[in-house]
Amino acid sequence: MSKRVALTGNEAIAKAMQQINPDVVAAYPITPQTEIVQIFSKYVADGEVDTEFVTVESEHSAMSAVVGSAAGGARSMTATSANGLALMWEIVYIAASTRLPIVMPVVNRALSAPINIHCDHSDAMGARDSGWIQLFSENAQEAYDNAIQAVRIGEHKDVLLPVMVNLDGFIISHAVENFNINEPEKVQEFIGEYKPEHTLLDKENPITVGPLDLQDYYFEHKRQQSEAMKYALQAVKDVGQEYGRLTGREYGYFSEYRVDDAEIVLIGMGSTMGTARAAVDELREQGVKVGLIKIRMFRPFPGEELARALAHVPVIGVLDRAESFSNNGGPLFTDMHVALYGQEHKLYDFIYGLGGRDTNVSHLKGIFSMLQKAKDGEALDRVNYIGVRE
Amino acid sequence: MSKEKKPGWKDLPRGGLILDAGNAHEYQTGGWRIKRPEWIEENCIHCLFCWVYCPDSSIETQEGKMTGINYEHCKGCGICAEVCPAKKTAIEMEPEGRKEDSDE
Numbered sequence: 001m002s003k004r005v006a007l008t009g010n011e012a013i014a015k016a017m018q019q020i021n022p023d024v025v026a027a028y029p030i031t032p033q034t035e036i037v038q039i040f041s042k043y044v045a046d047g048e049v050d051t052e053f054v055t056v057e058s059e060h061s062a063m064s065a066v067v068g069s070a071a072g073g074a075r076s077m078t079a080t081s082a083n084g085l086a087l088m089w090e091i092v093y094i095a096a097s098t099r100l101p102i103v104m105p106v107v108n109r110a111l112s113a114p115i116n117i118h119c120d121h122s123d124a125m126g127a128r129d130s131g132w133i134q135l136f137s138e139n140a141q142e143a144y145d146n147a148i149q150a151v152r153i154g155e156h157k158d159v160l161l162p163v164m165v166n167l168d169g170f171i172i173s174h175a176v177e178n179f180n181i182n183e184p185e186k187v188q189e190f191i192g193e194y195k196p197e198h199t200l201l202d203k204e205n206p207i208t209v210g211p212l213d214l215q216d217y218y219f220e221h222k223r224q225q226s227e228a229m230k231y232a233l234q235a236v237k238d239v240g241q242e243y244g245r246l247t248g249r250e251y252g253y254f255s256e257y258r259v260d261d262a263e264i265v266l267i268g269m270g271s272t273m274g275t276a277r278a279a280v281d282e283l284r285e286q287g288v289k290v291g292l293i294k295i296r297m298f299r300p301f302p303g304e305e306l307a308r309a310l311a312h313v314p315v316i317g318v319l320d321r322a323e324s325f326s327n328n329g330g331p332l333f334t335d336m337h338v339a340l341y342g343q344e345h346k347l348y349d350f351i352y353g354l355g356g357r358d359t360n361v362s363h364l365k366g367i368f369s370m371l372q373k374a375k376d377g378e379a380l381d382r383v384n385y386i387g388v389r390e
Numbered sequence: 391m392s393k394e395k396k397p398g399w400k401d402l403p404r405g406g407l408i409l410d411a412g413n414a415h416e417y418q419t420g421g422w423r424i425k426r427p428e429w430i431e432e433n434c435i436h437c438l439f440c441w442v443y444c445p446d447s448s449i450e451t452q453e454g455k456m457t458g459i460n461y462e463h464c465k466g467c468g469i470c471a472e473v474c475p476a477k478k479t480a481i482e483m484e485p486e487g488r489k490e491d492s493d494e
Contacts, residue, residue: 099405160404198407208408212417220399221406227399 002180002247009172012140012179013079013105013165014039016147018049019187022103023074023194026054026065030084031117032169033107037079059084063091063102070100071209073199075151077102081169082109082123089127095162096131097225098210101154102162104132105147108270108321109169110355118356119169121270124298125322125331131225133163133232134299136269141179142296143167145249148182151191152239158231166298168271170356182247190246229300236297253302254295256309258284262291264371265310267336268319269295272352272359276319279364290368295332303339315346315375317367321353329383346374352386363387419446423466425483427459434480440470 007015013036017025025044027037044053052069056062059080066076080088085106095102106124110116124134133153137143143165150163167173182190198207213221237252244250257277259265266276273294283290293309295302310316320330328334333349340347350367353359363386374380403409436456441449448464450457459470471481 097405198403198409205409206411208413209405211406211408213406216396217402217406220397220402221404223399224402224404228404 002182002186004178005181006176006178007140008035008174008176009137009140009143009167010035010107010174011039012144012177012181013147013167014043015181016144016187017077018043019182019184020075020077020103020148020151020191021049021188022051022077024052024054024066024069024076025078026056026062026069026076027078027080028056028059028062028084030059030081032109032173033079033081033084033105035173036105036107059087060091063088063095066102067091067095067098067100070095070102071098071199072201073194073196075155075194076100077104079105079107081107082111082117085123085127086111092127092130092132094210097221099160099225099228100162101151101160103147103150103154103165104162105143105165105167107169107173108166116355117169119171119271119321120354120356121166121321122323122354124164124166125324127164128299128331131161131229132299133159133161133229133236133297135163135165135236135297136295137165137167137172138271138273138294139179140167140172140175140177141249143172144179144181145243145247145251146296148187148191149236149239149243149251151194152242153232153235155194155196156231156235156239157197159228159235161225161228161232166270171271180247180249186246190243232300233302251296253297253305254293254309257292257294259291259293259309259313261289262313263289264315264317264368264375265291265293265313266317266319266364266367266371267293267295267306267310267332268321269298269332270321272319272321272364275359275361276364279361279368282361283365283368288368288372298332301335301339303335306336307339307343310340310345311343313345315371316340316348317371318347318349319367320349320351323351323354333383347382348374348380349383350386351383354388357387359387418462420460420462420464423461423464424486425466425468426461426486427464427466427468427470427481428484429456429459430478430480430482433476433478435476437475439473439475440481443469443473445469 070076154163240251318333329349448460
């Protein structure tokens, strides 16, 4: 039987890590992630997990340590936020390229400068091309569920990629929510034992990890990574369905809300999706045909599936909680443009919530209203900024 | 470099792993060198300090005596010349690419 609990998002992630019982956790504190490893270190001190907990001197070292332990065949985790992820940068790529299925919750926070500790997705968006699988969560339940599934997805024999589990800083990480946690034995049964094919500690079969890989081999290894991302599509789907059979909570690439007959659909990620759902409900009561798509899997990007789901929708608004400074819209917008290329949709970008700027139901209704006018033929900028003072 | 056909991405171990032990021997790195150690045999006292200190196992020996330098792996770091304790040094670093080398 699952248990109903009231916990913050950070506590939910720490609980998931306790139930996963990883072999190694190496982490460094950073707001708003700090509580995750602080709580987890208590589990270690109290003997509730078997984890080797490494208190490192920086995030660069945290990621380096888990790269080493994962190469040694250990199920390995870390967690970070914003500037901590930025400091890991070099090794974030090495983790993916060395095909090490590390799981890393990222409590999304704005990148400096000016310094800001609150939520946006600029940290995770910077890592979108690093070769990690990226899952996003709307609430504590999804953060908890994603963390457990991430172990299976990353360790799938055809995938072998690290997985980033994103949850919005403070909004999810520090707010208490009611949600269901699984029985510890069920989680252990679900994730199973990690049996890597090659490890540094297998002295009967010595291997070299991370050798020089020049003009004559590097490209082949990148090509393998592209292929692994294709397998990740299948693994995310399969694991999400299996998790659904276990818990009653099935997960896919994205979820649709009142999209079937919608004429205007918003698409986005993270905690704001709950707010957007409320806006959809209010407008639906007034007879406006609006809907919402919440993306759970951002990398690999489910472009073909999204294009199919949106085929009948004439006007689409993209919610970007990050700016890419390309003068071409936010990161989700550019991906959506590629996904919908050559089709007749009207597509607009809405950059919102940077540095934790509050985005409420009236903002979302305002966006729908702008899209309604665009549908009726009024001019609307391709990229719009929501909730910023002029 | 050998002309053998290299494996494609479908056949290579993932993540750049090398599954065979001792492969460094096959990978020739001497081309990086800008200075080469020249062994002056008549000065050599066969103390093997150079063999101990060489970071790349490039000092060749036989029955406890130095016999030469493996230029396919020597990167020219110069440590052997630095540590050589012989009264008249037995290893001197010479610039690579001198005119007389091209006649070899």
